[in-house]
Amino acid sequence: MEDSSERTLVSPLTLRSPKGRAIYWTVFALLLVLTLVIFGPLYWMVSSALKPSIEIFQNPPTIWPLNPAWSNYLKAWNVLQYPLYFGNTVILAAGAVLLQLLVSATAAFALSKLRPAGKGIIQFVFFSTLMVPPVVYLIPQFVNISNLPLIHVSLINNWAGVWLPEAANALNILILKSFFDTIPRELTEAAHLDGANSWQLFSRIILPLSRPALAVVTIFTVVASWKDFLWPLLVLFNPEVYSLSVAIYHESGINSTYPLPFNYLMAGLVLASLPPILLFLLFQRQIIRGVNLTGLKG
């Protein structure tokens, strides 16, 4: 991807001409300006979080605070009860990963390798839901969660109320199934002849060979879970179980008479953004591969 010798729209020859070079560097400069504009809000978030309250309302604004108040981050950490809500969000993400991997990988394995009778109908049951965005049954789902059919249990204010609806993810099944499909049949047949049962086939052969696909699904589940707002807002309304996003929404006091001081809120936003940004920097390659997988297929 970074190979500069690879031929693209503009030929290397054109680029070497004086006119070509002038245009190239003009476009480069424009892109650089655009990058700064895109980054502007992020920079402003980080620097505002370091300003004392008076300096924030100063006009013209200071580019970098005169006396960076790093203590704002500590204050935000405490005021927003960050450890509690960070922990809650981690629990939500970890549960989502475990449950989604379990549900999607087993189903994808059955559809790809075991192929039981009625496979076509079962695939339809899963994949047709790709066309139905969950928001169209948002309210019935809420009613469903408040009083589950047959067992009459309420999952309101319960982690499971967020985990279980998310576990029905047809895109994950599709991604994993297409990956499992690329594992040669000879391999599974050989294991079968050696007396391996379906579970051993799944856990000893298919899963270890599918680490790249499992990594993509895992990272995307963590990011989606960290970004989730509307559903946790509906299900988790006991402050003890808020996710970070829900906590920020409630505790910002935006709509109340006592809003959170602006610099603390900004510091809180930075703290909430750090985990997914770190995740992105660490797993850029997998995420980019995943975007292409999910973008094209779902």
Place this chain on the structure above:
Amino acid sequence: MFKARLFLQRNLGGYLFLLPALVIFAVFVWYPLVLGFVMSFQNVDMLNPAVWVGWTNYRNVFSDPLFAVAWRNTLVFTGYALLFGYFVPIVLALLINEMRHGKAVFRLAFYLPVMLPPIVVAFLWLFLYNADSGLINSLLGVVHLPGGLWLETKASALPALVVVATWGSAGSTFLIYLAALQGVPASLYEAAELDGSNLWQRIWHITLPTIRPIMLLMLVLQIIATMQVFTEPFTITGGGPDNATLTVLMLIYRYTFQNAEFGEASALGVVLFLVLAVFALIYMRMTGRLMEAD
């Protein structure tokens, strides 16, 4: 008897592996989907037993003056979002794909906002737009231009939210196009150049036709995604000023959590479902064609 045993022996393992997914999909997708249709014909308030009311909910929803307002806002939002969010990522991907320097940095910069939680994006922009101390008005003040009441004016509130949504999501579309451009064979460009084609002809006759399936797909996906807009109007403007940013999903939320009208909310959900289903069907036909093409 023997046949049945053979059938079980051959298929039992498969069914056992499918069991978790089948249960989850039945309880958390298919059941609420059906429940939504049933509830749209019932009076449900979660306190009293549900009562069958026929088409009353639909009549109430259609006669609600906010119905037209919410749909109009949602469609205008979708229109603006396509205007900004559809072509910009394509152009950016085309330009950045030509860069011989800093490609990785540009890719990172344009994708980074996508990783932020939507609530962070919303609150950040709420303060950027702030009339007294927001960055936008401050910068305008530096160059002696008058600031604006971006979120408080009916005409500018919805476009202002589109900017927020685009900033927060255009990066993923951009990445998809960037990947699609890698798939354009270099030999085609070389051959076209030997035939004396200029840059625009190459874009028009080679690049765009190659990425066209993905462009169509993105169009439908972006329409489906933007018609579900909720977080930005909910947290930034609360649907105001004067319902200028009230969207369909926000109206569903209001019916449910302000008025306890679960039946009306479900009816509006069914209407939203039918509208999205049209786009979803187009989407499915296109992915079907794409997968055949593979």
